[in-house]
């Protein structure tokens with residue numbers, strides 16, 4: 053589903069070029085649940101932004117569902133994001149003036165779904181997240197865990213095959229974090245490919261594979277199901 057080939061990302065800062073990602077090669081199959089770990093500043097968010105079509109590689113190829121999206125323009129990338137990818141962020145990124153259900157409806161507005169269907173699908177997504185009785189609350193009136201559930205409902209409402217979450221539990225307590233990860237696990241079991249960035253090993257435990265990023269490079273992978281024999 054995701055294939056990065058010799059991917060490099062650099063930023064121009066004044067006159068200086070900063071190389072953030074170096075010659076990355078990475079394949080993620082449809083249906084996987086992958087955790088990305090690594091120290092702060094190692095390039096995890098930069099990598100997620102490219103995987104999420106929010107940014108483009110400087111050099112190299114990115115194939116998403118077999119399509120080379122590295123050469124897409126902004127409009128084409130926006131379309132791919134809206135149809136194929138759901139996003140969840142550490143700080144939730146809900147619109148403060150919209151109720152929970154209106155926040156969940158947003159991606160469907162961009163996708164051109166009719167008003168009645170929007171409402172119905174948003175309602176079902178919130179039900180699934182256990183937020184039936186919170187749908188008319190503003191984000192302000194919700195706890196961190198509830199806000200993140202709204203964000204997950206919003207991420208899944210267009211039925212994307214891929215959900216990307218950049219430190220989705222970074223602002224939550226341990227118990228809430230575990231329940232949020234449980235929701236990702238459920239979505240994964242229903243067939244959605246999930247990629248989660250995290251600092252915490254207990255969070256990465258939910259994934260079936262962990263990728264370590266250091267200084268903009270992917271470290272040789274160790275599979276969770278692999279254990280030394282002595």
Ligand SMILES: Nc1ncnc2c1ncn2[C@@H]1O[C@H](COP(=O)(O)OP(=O)(O)O)[C@@H](O)[C@H]1O
Pocket residue numbers: 063064065070072090091092093094095096097098099
């Ligand atoms: N738009 C940008 N311009 C310049 N440097 C950037 C930009 N985005 C990220 N960086 C740099 O790239 C490095 C990796 O950042 P990031 O991907 O956010 O790391 P992580 O998510 O692993 O903490 C950092 O040194 C950061 O300062």
Ligand SMILES: [Mg+2]
Pocket residue numbers: 096097098218
């Ligand atoms: Mg980051």
